Amino acid sequence: MAGQSRVVILGAGESGVGAAKLAQQQGFDVFVSDFGVITDHYKAALKKLSIAFESEKHTEDLILNADEVIKSPGIPATAAIIKKLVAKGISVISEIEFAKRYTNAKTICITGSNGKSTTSLLTYHILKKAGLNVGLAGNIGQSFAAQVATEHFDWYVLEISSFMLDDMFKFKADVAVLLNITPDHLDRYDYKLENYAASKMRIIQNQTGNDVFIYCADDEESLKALKNIKPQAKTYPFSITKKVETGAFLENDTIHILIEPNNELTMSISDLALQGKHNIYNSMASGIVAKVLELRNDSIRESMGDFKNIEHRLEHVAKISGIDFINDSKATNVNSTWYALESMSTDVILIMGGVDKGNDYNMLKDLVKSKVKAIVCLGKDNKRIHDAFEDDVDVIVNTFSADEAAQIAYHLAKRGDTVLLSPACASFDLFKNYEDRGNQFKAAVREL
Incomplete structure (x- = not known):
């Protein structure tokens, strides 16, 4: 027509x-x-x-x-x-910009170099448990546009990457969360950290005094970026090194979250479902969102204590001889493996491979060069992985079972390293599906 x-x-x-x-x-x-x-x-x-x-x-x-x-x-x-x-x-x-035109739902947008998925899932869990009519989208789960077409949520928790932000212009986050800025994807940003940081700061574009911006007061690059860009929104910092007046801070292993006087949420870090320093930050960010939405303290505490990260998605399996074993079998494409590697702060032994869906491994090259010591291939045909990474890592080994992969990775790793199963491929050559692959890997690790 x-x-x-x-x-x-x-x-x-x-x-x-x-x-x-x-x-x-x-x-x-x-x-x-x-x-x-x-x-x-x-x-x-x-x-x-x-x-x-x-x-x-x-x-x-x-x-x-x-x-x-x-x-x-x-x-x-x-x-x-x-x-x-x-x-x-x-x-x-971007799809996010397009979809937002067709919904009146309020958005909680979470970005950062590390911890986005975990914080988005935790925030969604807290809101859903408190009875809010909430959807989860962005870089995670079902597409935002598809949900806008078929669902009627009042709130959305959106995990937003810098690549998405680059194509967002009129979009406004009602609540924006910036977890951290670490050197990343610099190939997309002329190898300039300030360009990447500027991209992340787009999370607060179009915000007004009625909106909320939550950020990490311990993150150097975020603070640097905030010197040049003054948020219009109400700001709530979180820190594990210093006290803040409003926001969240850590004192004597207790998280304090305070949005308005006389209504403080406190929680011992030992009660958090997510352990580890980076997860204290993630829990604080989610907790501030919940307090801003005026959810009840006991409801927030309960959710922060019983949250389960998705099985097979950056799932911590065990620590053996100082080596962490992580099951990310759900990473069936290059993008997901990229996120997994991005979140690693140690040297990595990467287990990858399977049915290659015409993968372009180029996007992994920088991360593999900087973080991966060895690649353990788990699949019937590993030629393309060898071709892609032979110049970037010293060791690439072929294996044909989860047992063999776990054993070889264990021998290649040393104390302080992480063995990461993040295949970037489908599993059908050796396993029934990604769950089967993840379960076999977990069983193999527990046998070590």
């Missing part, structure tokens, strides 16, 4: 297919284009909705006639097709 706006979606993963669903529902002429291979699951979803798509190519005639383009966070601004769109003055936005 005449006058129907054309929306082109680049990338047919969770966010792209979700955006396609919402765009179609809103009456747009929708076309999806993916330069990589579209998985069968997402192909089926697009076919079911009768949405036109192409795989393994970008046909310029079908893309450069768009009124607006929604791009996957994984596509850099330097990609040829993006440059052409920008040159033509065609608006390029």
